[in-house]
Amino acid sequence: xxxxxxxxGEIMLRLSTPDFKRFVQADTFxxxxxxxxxxxxxxxxxxxxxxxxxTKVPDNPIGQSAINxxxxxxxxxxxxxxxxxxxxxxxxxxxxxxxxSQVVYDRAGASIADVDASEFDFDKIFENxxxxxTTGITPALSDKAAALTEAALKAAxxxxxxxxxxxxxRKKLWSxxxxxxxxxxxxxxxDVCIGNEEDAxxxxxFKAGDTDVTKGELNLDGFKDVFHQMKEKFGFKFIxxxxxxxxxxxxxxWSALVYDGTDFYHTxxxxxxxxxxxxxxxxFASGLIYGLVTGMPMGEAAEFGVAASALKxxxxxxxxxxxxxxxxxxxKGDGSGRVQR
Amino acid sequence: MKIIAFGEVLMRLSPPGHTRFGxxxxxxxxFAGAEYNTSISLSRMGMPVxxxxxxxxxxxxxxxxxxxxxxxxxxxxIVxxxxxxxxxxxxxxxxxxxxxxxxxxxxxxxxxxxPGSLNWKSILKDxxxxxCTGITPALSKAAAEExxxxxKSAFEAGLTVSIxxxxxxxxxxxxxxxxxxxxxxxxxxxxxxxxxxxxxTYFNIAAEKTEAEASYLEVMTKLKEAFPQLTDxxxxxxxxxxxxxxxxxxxxxxxxxxxxxxxFDLDGIVDRLGGGDAMMAGIIYGITHFSSDAQxxxxxxxxxxxLKSTIPGDTNFVSAQEVLSMLSGNTTGRIxx
Numbered sequence: 217x218x219x220x221x222x223x224x225g226e227i228m229l230r231l232s233t234p235d236f237k238r239f240v241q242a243d244t245f246x247x248x249x250x251x252x253x254x255x256x257x258x259x260x261x262x263x264x265x266x267x268x269x270x271t272k273v274p275d276n277p278i279g280q281s282a283i284n285x286x287x288x289x290x291x292x293x294x295x296x297x298x299x300x301x302x303x304x305x306x307x308x309x310x311x312x313x314x315x316x317s318q319v320v321y322d323r324a325g326a327s328i329a330d331v332d333a334s335e336f337d338f339d340k341i342f343e344n345x346x347x348x349x350t351t352g353i354t355p356a357l358s359d360k361a362a363a364l365t366e367a368a369l370k371a372a373x374x375x376x377x378x379x380x381x382x383x384x385x386r387k388k389l390w391s392x393x394x395x396x397x398x399x400x401x402x403x404x405x406x407d408v409c410i411g412n413e414e415d416a417x418x419x420x421x422f423k424a425g426d427t428d429v430t431k432g433e434l435n436l437d438g439f440k441d442v443f444h445q446m447k448e449k450f451g452f453k454f455i456x457x458x459x460x461x462x463x464x465x466x467x468x469x470w471s472a473l474v475y476d477g478t479d480f481y482h483t484x485x486x487x488x489x490x491x492x493x494x495x496x497x498x499x500f501a502s503g504l505i506y507g508l509v510t511g512m513p514m515g516e517a518a519e520f521g522v523a524a525s526a527l528k529x530x531x532x533x534x535x536x537x538x539x540x541x542x543x544x545x546x547x548k549g550d551g552s553g554r555v556q557r
Numbered sequence: 558m559k560i561i562a563f564g565e566v567l568m569r570l571s572p573p574g575h576t577r578f579g580x581x582x583x584x585x586x587x588f589a590g591a592e593y594n595t596s597i598s599l600s601r602m603g604m605p606v607x608x609x610x611x612x613x614x615x616x617x618x619x620x621x622x623x624x625x626x627x628x629x630x631x632x633x634x635i636v637x638x639x640x641x642x643x644x645x646x647x648x649x650x651x652x653x654x655x656x657x658x659x660x661x662x663x664x665x666x667x668x669x670x671x672p673g674s675l676n677w678k679s680i681l682k683d684x685x686x687x688x689c690t691g692i693t694p695a696l697s698k699a700a701a702e703e704x705x706x707x708x709k710s711a712f713e714a715g716l717t718v719s720i721x722x723x724x725x726x727x728x729x730x731x732x733x734x735x736x737x738x739x740x741x742x743x744x745x746x747x748x749x750x751x752x753x754x755x756x757x758t759y760f761n762i763a764a765e766k767t768e769a770e771a772s773y774l775e776v777m778t779k780l781k782e783a784f785p786q787l788t789d790x791x792x793x794x795x796x797x798x799x800x801x802x803x804x805x806x807x808x809x810x811x812x813x814x815x816x817x818x819x820x821f822d823l824d825g826i827v828d829r830l831g832g833g834d835a836m837m838a839g840i841i842y843g844i845t846h847f848s849s850d851a852q853x854x855x856x857x858x859x860x861x862x863x864l865k866s867t868i869p870g871d872t873n874f875v876s877a878q879e880v881l882s883m884l885s886g887n888t889t890g891r892i893x894x
Contacts, residue, residue, distance in 0.1 A: 231570070231584065239616035240623050245570065245584045276659050277578035278646060284579060302661050305644070307617060320615050322641050325663060 219509050220266040221347040222377075224368050225253030225354040226328045226361075227271050227282045230494075230534060232308040239309050239318070249285040250534025252351040252384060255495045259502035259524070259536040261290035263543075265509065270341060270368070272297040272327045279303050279327070289535065297335040300327025308494065311465040317493070321388055329358035336364075338371035347509055348372035349501065351382040352411075352419055355398050356389035362398050369405035378453075378508075382501050383411030385418040395419045407453045408508070409446060410501050412460075416442045420449075436473065436482060443475040453477075454508070456518060458500040458525060459485075466490050470526055472500060474518040481515040486526040492533060499528035499536035503543065523547045558845060559605040560686040561634075561716075563707050564592025564693050565667045565700075566610055566621045567643045569830075569871060575651050588624045589645070589871035591690045591723055594831045597628045598838035598861070598873040602880075604845075607631035609680055609707075611666040617642050618666070634680045639666025647830065650800040656829065660727055665696070672702035677710035686841065687711035690721040691759070694738050695728035701738050705745075712745035717788075717844075721837045722751035724758055735759045748789040748844065749780075750837050756780055770808075777810045791840055791855065793833065793862075801826040805862060807836070809855040818855040819884075821863040831871035836862035842877060853884075860884045 231245035257267035269291050273279030275298040282303055283293050304323030311317040323329075342348070348368065355362035372379050381402065385395060399419040403409065416422040422445045424438035443455045454476050461469035471485035503524030507517025523546040527538035569589040572581035596608045608630045612618035614637040621642065625632045643662030650656040662668070681687065689708065694701035711718050720743065729735055739759040743749075753776050757763045762779050764772035777790050790810040797803050806820035839858030847853045861880045865873040 234583075240620045242620070243586055244573075245586055247581055247583055277648070277657070278659060281579050281581075301663065305661075309616065318616060320617055322644075324640060 218264055218266050219347070220268060220345040221257070221260050221349065221505060221509065222268045222270060222341055222345045222372070223253035223257045223349045224270040224365065225251055225350055226304055226323070226326060226357060227251040227254040227269070227273065227286065228304040228306050228323060228326075229278060229282065230306055230308060232310060236310055236312050239307065239320075245307075248533045249282045250495060252353055252382060252498050252501075253349060254286050254291070255498035255535045256349055256502040256505065257291045258286055258289040259499055260506060262537060263502075263506045263540045265506065266292065268292040268295065268341065268345070270295050270336060272300060272331045272335065274298070274300050274302050274327045289537075295336060295341050297331070298327075299335075300330045301325055302327065304328070310492065313464055313466050316465050323357070326357065328354070329361050331360050331364050333364050333367035336368075338368060342372055342375050342377055345372075345375075345377050347378045347380065347505060349380045349382075349505060352384045352395070352399055352415070353386055353389070355402060356386055356395065362402075366402055366405075369402060373405050378407050379405055380408035380410065380501070380505060381406045382497060383409065383415035383419045384497065385411075385415045387418070392418050396421050403450045403452075406450065408456070408505075409450070409452045409454070410456050410497075410504065412457045413439055413442055416446060420446065422446055439473050440475070440480055443473070443480070447475065447477045454514060456500075456504055456521070458497055458522065461485075468493070468529075470496075470522065470529070472504075472518050472522040474504070474514055476514050479514075481518055483515075483519050483522045486522065488526050488529040491530045493529055495534035495536065496525045496528050498534070499525035499538075502536065519547050520544075558686070559607065559684040560596075560599055560688060560841065561607045561609060561681055561684045561711075562592040562596045562688040563609045563704070564590055564690055565643055565662070565665060565696065566590045566593045566612065566625075567645050567662060568617065568621070569645055569647055571647045571649060575649050578646065578648050578657070584646075587870040587872075588621050589831070590643075591692050591721060591834045591837075592688060593625070594834035594872045595688060595721075595838045595841075596630050597625070598835055598865075598875075599841060600629050601874055602838065602842050602877040604842065605631070607634055607680070607684065609634045609675065611636045611638055611670050613637070613639050613641055613666045634675075636675065639664075639669045641665055643667070649828070652799050652801065655800055662696070663730075667693070668697040668700050670699050670703055672699050673706060675703060675707070677707055678714075681711055681714050681716060685716055686719065686845070687716045688719045688721075688837070688841065690723045691735070691739060691755070692723050692725055692728065694742060695725050695735070697731050698733065701733070701742075705742050708742055708745040717748065718746045719748035719837070719841060720746045720750070721833060722749065722755040722759060723833065724755040736761060743784060744786065746784075747787060748791075748840065749787060750791045750793065750833065750840060752792050752794065773808050774815050777808060777815060781810060789840070789844060791836075791858070793836060795832075800829075803829070803866070805832065805859060807855055807859055809851060811851050814851075816852055816855065818859045821859055823863055823866045826866045828869045828871075829866060831873060832862045832865050834871065835865035835873035838873060839880065846877075856884055857881070
C-alpha cells in the first residue's frame with residue numbers, strides 16, 4: 217500500500233490575467249485553484265503516494281469546483297468540511313522580465329478562517345498516515361485557523377506521525393510579532409521545518425548574517441548559521457530551504473540547502489526560465505517530503521525536491537504536474553529540454 | 558443637465574457562454590452594479606454623468622475606474638479606500654435552467670464607508686439629477702446612512718432624485734429590515750422604478766384587489782398618497798416564459814394618470830442581467846427629453862430594456878437613436894447598412 221500523507225490548509229480560487237496582460241487590460245481571468253498544502257497533496261499523489269487534503273470550503277458551486285479540481289489529481293477530499301461564507305480569492309498578474317508579478321489577495325472571511333477543530337475527526341483523518349504537512353499561511357488566516365493548525369499538529373504527534381511545516385511568512389496576513397508568537401508555539405510539534413532565511417527571521421526571529429533578498433545573491437554561511445540556531449531551539453530533525461537567486465522576473469537560479477543537525481547539503485543549482493513561479497516552494501516541499509517518506513537519504517531527497525520544483529517553474533498553475541520519471545531524469549542530469557519521443 | 562449616480566461597482570465573473578460553474582476554466586470579466594450600468598447607459602445616450610463610489614486602492618479598483626473612463630463617465634468623485642471590491646459570480650441559464658448568482662460582496666469598500674465622508678455639496682454642484690437604488694442601503698448600516706445623506710442633500714439642493722427600489726433578499730444582512738430603512742430614504746425621492754412586491758416589503762403597502770392590472774393601479778395610487786413628493790412612479794413587470802424568453806412591460810403614473818407601456822416580447826435573450834438598470838436609464842432619458850409625452854417616455858424606457866437583453870454583460874451599450882429606431886417599429890433585426 218502506498219504511503220498516506222495528510223495536508224491541511226486553505227485552497228483558493230486563483231484568477232489570473234491571460235497572456236501577461238495587466239489587470240487593467242483583462243477581459244477574462246484564467247481559473248485555477250491552489251494553496252500551499254493543496255499543491256503539496258496533489259504533487260504527492262502525482263508521485264504515487266496517497267495525498268489527503270483537509271480544509272473547509274463554502275457549500276456552493278465555487279467551493280465544489282475547488283474540490284473537483286484537486287480530486288482530478290487523485291487527492292482524497294473526503295474529510296473536507298463545508299460551510300462558511302466564501303472561498304478565498306487571489307488575483308494574479310504574471311510578470312515578465314523586469315516587471316514583477318502582482319498579487320491582489322481577497323481572502324478575508326474565507327470559510328477556512330471561520331473554522332472549528334470539532335469539524336474534523338483527526339483520529340480518522342490520520343488513520344494509517346505517515347506524514348502530516350501544513351504551512352505558516354494557515355495559522356495566519358485567523359485565530360480559529362491557528363487553533364485548528366495546532367490541534368492537527370498535536371493529533372499527528374500523538375499518533376507518532378512525522379510533521380512538517382513550510383514557514384511561508386505572508387506579511388499581508390499578519391504582523392511579525394503575531395507570527396513569532398504563534399509559530400514559536402506551533403514549531404514545538406514540528407519535525408521537519410522548511411523555510412528560507414527571511415521566513416526564519418520574520419516568523420521565528422532568527423537573524424542571519426548579511427543576506428539581502430532584493431539583491432538576489434546567496435549567502436550560504438548566513439543560512440547555515442540560521443539553521444544551526446533553529447536546530448538548537450526546536451530540535452527539528454531536518455531543516456531545509458529552497459534558494460532562489462533572482463536574476464530577473466523570468467530567470468532565476470534555483471537550488472536548496474538541507475541540514476540534519478550534523479551535516480549540511482547544498483544541491484546542484486538549476487537555471488530556470490520561469491513560466492509560472494507560483495507554487496514553486498510547494499513543489500520543493502512536496503519533492504522533499506516524497507524523498508524522505510520513501511526513504512531517500514537527506515541529500516537525495518533535497519535533490520529530488522529541487523529538481524521537481526525546477527520543473528514546476530515550467531508549468532502554468534499552482535500545482536506541480538511533473539511526473540516521477542521526469543523528476544528522476546532531471547536529477548540524473550537530463551536538463552536538455554529536448555522533445556521526449 | 559448632469560446626472561450623478563451613487564452605488565457599488567461589482568466585478569462580475571461569468572463562465573463563458575452557457576458553461577456551468579463546474580466546467581469553467583476561465584471567467585469572462587465584466588464590471589457591473591445597478592447604478593454603474595445606469596450611468597454608462599446614460600452616458601452612451603449622450604447625457605453627462607458622474608459616478609460616485611468607494612473602491613479599494615489596488616489594481617482591480619483602478620481597472621473599474623478605467624472602465625468608467627472608457628465610457629466617458631466622470632470618475633473624479635470616486636474615493637479610494639477599504640479592502641476589496643464586491644464580486645458576483647454568474648452562471649448563465651438557458652431554457653429551463655435558470656441563471657445562478659453567487660454574491661461575494663461582504664465588506665466591500667463601499668459597504669465599509671464611513672458615513673458622512675463624502676462631500677455631497679461639492680459632488681452635486683452643477684448637477685440637476687441624482688440617482689441611487691435600494692441595493693446600496695442593503696449593503697451595510699454605513700452604506701444606508703450615506704445613501705440617506707446623499708438623497709437628502711440632493712433633494713434640498715433642488716435636484717430631481719430617482720431611485721430603483723431593487724430589492725435583494727440575499728443582502729440586508731446587517732440587522733435592519735428594509736422597512737426600517739427605506740421609507741426615510743424614499744421621502745427624498747421624486748422618480749421611482751419598482752414593483753408591487755418590493756413596495757410591500759419596503760413600505761408595507763399592498764393591494765386588496767386581486768386582478769393583476771387593478772392591483773398595480775391600486776398600489777401605485779396608494780404609494781403616491783403615502784409619498785406625495787413623488788412625481789413619476791413606474792412599476793415594471795416581467796413574464797417569464799423560459800430563461801431565454803420573457804415579456805416585459807410597465808405601468809406609469811404621472812400627473813394623476815396611469816398609462817401602460819408597450820409590451821415587448823423578448824425571445825432569444827442573450828443576457829438577462831441589467832434589464833432594469835437599462836430601463837432606469839431609459840426612464841431618466843425619457844423624462845428629461847420627452848417630458849410632454851408620457852407615453853413616448855415610458856415606451857422609450859421599455860425599448861431600451863428590450864435592447865439590453867440582446868447584449869452580453871450587464872450594461873446597455875445603445876444610443877438614444879437606436880432605441881428610437883426600435884420604437885418606431887424597427888424590430889426585424891436586419892443588418893443596418
